[in-house]
Amino acid sequence: MAVTVRIPTPLRRLTQNLAEVETEGANIESIIENLEANYPGMKERLCDDGGNIRRFVNIYLNDEDIRFLDGKATPVTDGAEISIIPAIAGGKN
Amino acid sequence: MFNFSNEQIERYSRHIILKEVGGMGQTRLLESKVLLIGAGGLGSPVGVYLAAAGVGTLGIIDDDVVDLSNLQRQILHGTSDIGIPKTKSAAATITEMNPDVKVIPYNERITSENAFQILEQYDLIVDGCDNLPTRYLLNDASVMLGKPIVHGSIFQFEGQVTVFYPGKGPCYRCLYPEPPPPGMVPSCQEAGVFGVLPGIIGTIQAVEAIKTLLNIGEPLIGNLLLFNALTMDFKRLKLRQDETCPMCGEHPTIHELIDYEEFCQVRW
Numbered sequence: 001m002a003v004t005v006r007i008p009t010p011l012r013r014l015t016q017n018l019a020e021v022e023t024e025g026a027n028i029e030s031i032i033e034n035l036e037a038n039y040p041g042m043k044e045r046l047c048d049d050g051g052n053i054r055r056f057v058n059i060y061l062n063d064e065d066i067r068f069l070d071g072k073a074t075p076v077t078d079g080a081e082i083s084i085i086p087a088i089a090g091g092k093n
Numbered sequence: 094m095f096n097f098s099n100e101q102i103e104r105y106s107r108h109i110i111l112k113e114v115g116g117m118g119q120t121r122l123l124e125s126k127v128l129l130i131g132a133g134g135l136g137s138p139v140g141v142y143l144a145a146a147g148v149g150t151l152g153i154i155d156d157d158v159v160d161l162s163n164l165q166r167q168i169l170h171g172t173s174d175i176g177i178p179k180t181k182s183a184a185a186t187i188t189e190m191n192p193d194v195k196v197i198p199y200n201e202r203i204t205s206e207n208a209f210q211i212l213e214q215y216d217l218i219v220d221g222c223d224n225l226p227t228r229y230l231l232n233d234a235s236v237m238l239g240k241p242i243v244h245g246s247i248f249q250f251e252g253q254v255t256v257f258y259p260g261k262g263p264c265y266r267c268l269y270p271e272p273p274p275p276g277m278v279p280s281c282q283e284a285g286v287f288g289v290l291p292g293i294i295g296t297i298q299a300v301e302a303i304k305t306l307l308n309i310g311e312p313l314i315g316n317l318l319l320f321n322a323l324t325m326d327f328k329r330l331k332l333r334q335d336e337t338c339p340m341c342g343e344h345p346t347i348h349e350l351i352d353y354e355e356f357c358q359v360r361w
Contacts, residue, residue: 064330
């Protein structure tokens, strides 16, 4: 399944500054593996040592948080849009 | 029917003729109390528009002084304000814009010690702060007090807005149960911020604050609005209430405010 992954600004140094990348995978887990193959360092940013998605990073399949779907096993369909949304803090300064 | 002065009828006439606001809604705004966390990039447009709209009491909490580097985006302050407390400069700008507004300045930081005492005096909180410990502190205190927070955050060219309304939708901990480690989230000071971005995000926060106060339309409860200024792209994501949330889930484990600086120093 070919999907589009939206990369948040803090992780774009891993994607040569690309805001969106195309990748493949049948579910979120395989998409993360493919991202790691193309953009080394990505998996460590998204997952902890046990392979679980870090609790300060949210991954959305289209407009749904995968934590409320099937987590990493959430299947994706061709043309889906995956968004990685980390916490951002700025506002005052 | 309403206790408007002639001047107020004229000042708020464009609101009063809107059926969604009307005399009743304008009266409600004049009686409303909103607390702005931060008088910087986001707090500036929020303060200006809430004041213009006639929100009767604006608390402003900020312990900074105006710096020349703020003026690229912080429109509450001007060149002659450099070096004076932001709360003082903000109060002067707001009073000039609308003398109906009572400004209550807090020239300090919000902490676990003063949070309840300050927050309980307000109907709604607008979060335009610049750090994660304060965001978690505000979340926890507002859930305990049942106060809505209009949340905004910005980074370089991107921003996020949502409304956290205890009892009506998820809280910040449902979204991010744990903070990222220090250094994972660079500040605008380190990474830069596009000057107009807080103008857009803050103005959306002002819209959401007024809608929430007036109970009109559909505030962004349970929705995260993402904005990218480079692509001029708006996107909405659904936020779900997490039944395992330690703050607002079925079995909350947080019952008092904690040390948020320490909480945000998690090892990675």
